[in-house]
Amino acid sequence: MPDTSTIxxxxxIIVKAGAIAMVLFGLPLPLTWLERKIxxxxxxxxxxxxxxxxxxxxxxxxxxxxxxxxxxxxxxxxKFLFVIAPLLAMVPAFAVFAAIPFGEKVLIPxxxxxxxxxxxxxxxxxxxxxxxxxxxxxxxxxxxxxSNSKYSLLGGLRSSAQMISYEIAVSFAVIGVVMLSNSLSxxxxxxxxxxxxxHWNFLYLPVGPVWFFIFIIGSTAExxxxxxxxxxxxxxxxxxxHTEYSGMKFAFFMLAEYIAxxxxxxxxxILFFGGWNAPFSIPFPIPPIFWFVGKVAFFIYLFMWVRFxxxxxRYDQLMNIGWKILLPLSLVTVLVTGLxxxxx
Amino acid sequence: MAEDxxxxxxxxxxxxxxxxxxxLTITLGYNVxxxxxxxxxxxxxxxxxxxxxxxxxxxxxxxxxxxxxxCELCSKACPTQCIxxxxxxxxxxxxxxxxxxxxxxxxxxxxxxxxYCEDACPTRAVRxxxxxxxxxxxxxxxxRQREELLKPVQxxxxxxxxxxxxxxxxxxxxxxxxxxxxxxxRKRPL
Numbered sequence: 001m002p003d004t005s006t007i008x009x010x011x012x013i014i015v016k017a018g019a020i021a022m023v024l025f026g027l028p029l030p031l032t033w034l035e036r037k038i039x040x041x042x043x044x045x046x047x048x049x050x051x052x053x054x055x056x057x058x059x060x061x062x063x064x065x066x067x068x069x070x071x072x073x074x075x076x077x078x079k080f081l082f083v084i085a086p087l088l089a090m091v092p093a094f095a096v097f098a099a100i101p102f103g104e105k106v107l108i109p110x111x112x113x114x115x116x117x118x119x120x121x122x123x124x125x126x127x128x129x130x131x132x133x134x135x136x137x138x139x140x141x142x143x144x145x146x147s148n149s150k151y152s153l154l155g156g157l158r159s160s161a162q163m164i165s166y167e168i169a170v171s172f173a174v175i176g177v178v179m180l181s182n183s184l185s186x187x188x189x190x191x192x193x194x195x196x197x198x199h200w201n202f203l204y205l206p207v208g209p210v211w212f213f214i215f216i217i218g219s220t221a222e223x224x225x226x227x228x229x230x231x232x233x234x235x236x237x238x239x240x241x242h243t244e245y246s247g248m249k250f251a252f253f254m255l256a257e258y259i260a261x262x263x264x265x266x267x268x269x270i271l272f273f274g275g276w277n278a279p280f281s282i283p284f285p286i287p288p289i290f291w292f293v294g295k296v297a298f299f300i301y302l303f304m305w306v307r308f309x310x311x312x313x314r315y316d317q318l319m320n321i322g323w324k325i326l327l328p329l330s331l332v333t334v335l336v337t338g339l340x341x342x343x344x
Numbered sequence: 345m346a347e348d349x350x351x352x353x354x355x356x357x358x359x360x361x362x363x364x365x366x367x368l369t370i371t372l373g374y375n376v377x378x379x380x381x382x383x384x385x386x387x388x389x390x391x392x393x394x395x396x397x398x399x400x401x402x403x404x405x406x407x408x409x410x411x412x413x414x415c416e417l418c419s420k421a422c423p424t425q426c427i428x429x430x431x432x433x434x435x436x437x438x439x440x441x442x443x444x445x446x447x448x449x450x451x452x453x454x455x456x457x458x459x460y461c462e463d464a465c466p467t468r469a470v471r472x473x474x475x476x477x478x479x480x481x482x483x484x485x486x487x488r489q490r491e492e493l494l495k496p497v498q499x500x501x502x503x504x505x506x507x508x509x510x511x512x513x514x515x516x517x518x519x520x521x522x523x524x525x526x527x528x529x530r531k532r533p534l
Contacts (some may be wrong), residue, residue, distance in 0.1 A: 305375070
């Protein structure tokens, strides 16, 4: 018979997991609104405007539309894979958040209880995250394959090729961070960047910025966002891997994509921008979660901003960037980091 | 050598993402700039220039007599035969001559707004106004009769146009209308 504190701990973990899942399910709603609003303003339009004040209820209208839509499974599609693919894309995107810390312990006022702002402090956190986010690609590949349509298949294949070319470079960039902080745990990585701005990995000269740029470019390719959204290239592939999907299945793919964007923003903040550490010391207390959310919000904005700035790369250019520039560069940075750790 | 220097410069530019940053600053500028979208029909409405060809209007003289003499030149000039004019004799001073239109109607779904009727009119009675909200739920509004066309239009011909005017969105049984307030206008940005 386990004692009460263990049971309490167990319930707390379930509650935390539920809360994180709810937030993640809810996040795409404001993010789609934001994306369309930013798209509108960058193109000197207004964006969503008519549904609710400033179009704020637009995501709900979209959600109702997606729920009401006929859920079509193509006649010649592989039914089992076709149905399971959106889930395969979505589940790893959620699972990643099991290892992501949002902050250190906070003291709940009144209850006198210390709440940890993470589900688990895995000692192989970053490895787990890279592996899990890599798994999400299976959903895309299988969805493309099961649709039995040439556009979907090409989209799925492009996605897998893209993942192989960019995942390596991203992992090498992360290896640099791991070498610097001597730990795979994200908590330790953030703790190692404590203090002020200058301790952030981004400013670990000369390799810090290079890590960061490799990471951000590779991640953009991995989460299939412009300028690397080849798997769903509207120009040539109709809608790529989700051409044949409609209704809620399509919504699941979109959900996975938005959560992947949040994941990458969170990772960029944790790995390179000091997580929840303040950039400079401030005389009055500001909760660390403020810094964390602020930095993540900036990166989400950056992804949207870039999306409406750059055109899409051609497929061969994408492969060139991945194999001829990012991969060698990341290997060099690992070497340089090793030498710096040894002799500096 | 000069070429080498150029390529090194290019490389440095590439490494520092200069073009990328340039693009981002441009889009950021647009992101924070004012939108050029007209808030039509809620708050604003575009008032076209005088040359705009919208729904026909029949004019009167300053003392209120109809300019139309029912000469039927407009219906003859019309390439789509959408104007019907039936003349009649009248000596009560309704028109400027003793021949006035008994029926003057135009079928707006047939009309192609070419403006030939305007050109053909010897008395400048028929003009194409700047009214362009023609949507309705049935065919009742597609044929405009003389009585309706003789009413003064929202934007008088003396008004220069080419501006965005404050307006009011009116919803009624007969459909929706956007009423302009010509006293408060602004130039179109860009």
